[in-house]
Amino acid sequence: MSDWVRVFAHSNALMVSHVHNVLESAGVPAELRNMTLGGGAGELPLGDCEPGVWVAPHNAARAESLVQEALEGPLxxxxxxxxxxxxxxxxxxxxxxxxxxxxxxx
Known part of the structure; x- marks a missing residue:
């Protein structure tokens, strides 16, 4: 699943988990990554350590819309x-x- 794209990343793992749950409940398969790499920050690049939510490329546009609505409310x-x-x-x-x-x- 290395061809998946990151649609959300944040240093707060609870926020990342919330976004993951929003996507899953909307029927968008999503994967959590880097949930335990925070201790590696400084030794590894920040982008490689920050918790994130990843989806298949064909779901990226819908996922980004759902993430925006979850964080900012409905349009x-x-x-x-x-x-x-x-x-x-x-x-x-x-x-x-x-x-x-x-x-x-x-």
Missing amino acids: EARPEWRCPGCGERLEGVFETCWACGTHRRD
């Missing part, structure tokens, strides 16, 4: 919605009704 705010389960009005940022647990359908 457009979603409108309020009414829960189909209980009728509660919810802000657009919510995917699940806080009152009854029904998932947004749109």
Whole structure:
């Protein structure tokens, strides 16, 4: 899998793991690399030590878009919605009704 491309790197391994989970949950196969090489910084080039998320080249554009949305939020705010389960009005940022647990359908 050496032909994969790096779509995200950060010195914070928790941030890298979060991005990996976002991609995997969206159905984009991703690989974590360099999660334990931080101690090699100084002896090895920084780019070789920094934790990162890698994907196959054909998934790179979608992965980069998902990474951007995960870090910065959606490009457009979603409108309020009414829960189909209980009728509660919810802000657009919510995917699940806080009152009854029904998932947004749109």
